[in-house]
Amino acid sequence: MQKAPINWTNTLLFTLTPLFALTLVPYYGLSHGYDAYEWGVFILLMGFCGMSITAGYHRLWSHKAYKAHALIRFFFALGGACALQNDVLHWASDHRRHHAHVDNNDKDPYSAGRGFWFSHMGWILRDYESGKEDFSNVKDLQRDPIVRWQHRHYLTLVLLMNIALPALLGYLHGDIIATVLLGGLLRLVLSQHVTWLINSIAHMWGRQTYSDASSARDNPLLALVTYGEGYHNYHHTFQWDYRNGIKWWHYDPTKWFIRSCAFLGLASELKRCSPVVIESARLDMQYRHATEKYASLHNAEKWLQRLDTEYQQLKSSLQVWAQHQQSWYEAKSSELHEKWSHWERLQLRDSYREARYSLKLQRQRWHALLANFSSIAATSPA
Numbered sequence: 001m002q003k004a005p006i007n008w009t010n011t012l013l014f015t016l017t018p019l020f021a022l023t024l025v026p027y028y029g030l031s032h033g034y035d036a037y038e039w040g041v042f043i044l045l046m047g048f049c050g051m052s053i054t055a056g057y058h059r060l061w062s063h064k065a066y067k068a069h070a071l072i073r074f075f076f077a078l079g080g081a082c083a084l085q086n087d088v089l090h091w092a093s094d095h096r097r098h099h100a101h102v103d104n105n106d107k108d109p110y111s112a113g114r115g116f117w118f119s120h121m122g123w124i125l126r127d128y129e130s131g132k133e134d135f136s137n138v139k140d141l142q143r144d145p146i147v148r149w150q151h152r153h154y155l156t157l158v159l160l161m162n163i164a165l166p167a168l169l170g171y172l173h174g175d176i177i178a179t180v181l182l183g184g185l186l187r188l189v190l191s192q193h194v195t196w197l198i199n200s201i202a203h204m205w206g207r208q209t210y211s212d213a214s215s216a217r218d219n220p221l222l223a224l225v226t227y228g229e230g231y232h233n234y235h236h237t238f239q240w241d242y243r244n245g246i247k248w249w250h251y252d253p254t255k256w257f258i259r260s261c262a263f264l265g266l267a268s269e270l271k272r273c274s275p276v277v278i279e280s281a282r283l284d285m286q287y288r289h290a291t292e293k294y295a296s297l298h299n300a301e302k303w304l305q306r307l308d309t310e311y312q313q314l315k316s317s318l319q320v321w322a323q324h325q326q327s328w329y330e331a332k333s334s335e336l337h338e339k340w341s342h343w344e345r346l347q348l349r350d351s352y353r354e355a356r357y358s359l360k361l362q363r364q365r366w367h368a369l370l371a372n373f374s375s376i377a378a379t380s381p382a
């Protein structure tokens, strides 16, 4: 089969910059050294690029997971140009296609089905049919004046942010070369590869906690270097949620950044998936995995029956809890308060508490049943 033509601009850019970073950065470090200011610029610009891509290009523009003030969108437009990952329109258009046709080697621009190298950066180096420019899926973004402005002045912004800004910061400090090497070159190469890891590793290594409909995986280790984007199985299952790590202990600085913006009045309409839907998806995956495991036992039928009963009961407990929770919240809310008498409100509160307690017990039984498999398997004759 004929190979796609090489995109020389990208190929030169994305092979020469890492080459220079790997040679010039250590050479200058050994011969002149870097100080705290220069490392500070590096860290600041890493965060600026990273956050602009994850909170801006990704969660805001590609997925519309929340709304952001023009000031924040302007900040993301500059940071995205600094990250040199193309303009918002190209990035979001590719990314929406990635979600719509995930793992389809002909339509997903960075399909993991074509291997690690292709999904990581190979897709950028050649003009593949799957990566053809088509803005028909980003018409909504073309209405955003900041997106249009960034699209028009992309090249100027790239040069300003990648060369002029680090050079100016270096000039103010008295060492232009060192600041450009760390804040310009090294930062550029690292911030790009970090983003690309989400297209490669996050589709290969990790758990399929919520769905196995795509190759996307939850990988908490990857979240540490990708500003929280490592929870990629969750993200592909509930793509419009502004969070990727949904538990408070999940390392997701992008989520914290968005929430801080909302606190300051600079972001609004943060979308979250309902806990019942999330737990239901996770439960379905657990049930399927457990069914496969229990089916290997000699008395499988008995265990499969038990598994099915507990699964159905837990599902219905979840629904009941969600309904009661809804009624109790409505009764509590100040606007609807008058609709119920004091006695009715007490009843709603108690029904909600009972449903919550029953769900807690049901969950404990379910987890015990899942954990029990190894001990049953050990005593069960093959």
Ligand SMILES: [Zn+2]
Residues within 6 Å of the ligand: 058, 062, 063, 095, 099, 235, 239
């Ligand atoms: Zn996405």
Ligand SMILES: [Zn+2]
Residues within 6 Å of the ligand: 098, 198, 199, 203, 216, 232, 236
């Ligand atoms: Zn993905």
